[in-house]
Amino acid sequence: MNNPSIENIYKKIGLNIKRARERKNPYVTQEKLSKSIKMSRTSIVNIEQGYQRVLLHTLYEIASFLNIHISELLPDINENETIEIIKSSNNLSMESVNKAISSIR
Numbered sequence: 001m002n003n004p005s006i007e008n009i010y011k012k013i014g015l016n017i018k019r020a021r022e023r024k025n026p027y028v029t030q031e032k033l034s035k036s037i038k039m040s041r042t043s044i045v046n047i048e049q050g051y052q053r054v055l056l057h058t059l060y061e062i063a064s065f066l067n068i069h070i071s072e073l074l075p076d077i078n079e080n081e082t083i084e085i086i087k088s089s090n091n092l093s094m095e096s097v098n099k100a101i102s103s104i105r
Contacts, residue, residue, distance in 0.1 A: 011050030
């Protein structure tokens with residue numbers, strides 16, 4: 001990962017997963033979560049620390065196991081972060097970014 005804004009999203013997702021897992025039940029370990037979604041414990045550690053990107057279907061599996069809505073795992077990001085992410089990940093012009101933002105408002 002080489003974009004700080006995108007890295008921050010994955011760090012926030014990882015922190016949300018960790019908090020939700022610990023809040024669910026102190027006995028829901030990384031090991032139990034990893035077995036339930038058929039991933040290695042190391043992958044769970046890396047996801048929770050924001051070092052590994054998590055796939056959308058994996059987020060659904062995690063949310064399902066924790067008995068929460070997937071939205072609880074997604075970070076809130078502000079408009080400036082959204083613009084930076086769109087710009088950097090797609091190499092778009094500012095005009096294209098503004099059109100994209102306008103379409104979702």
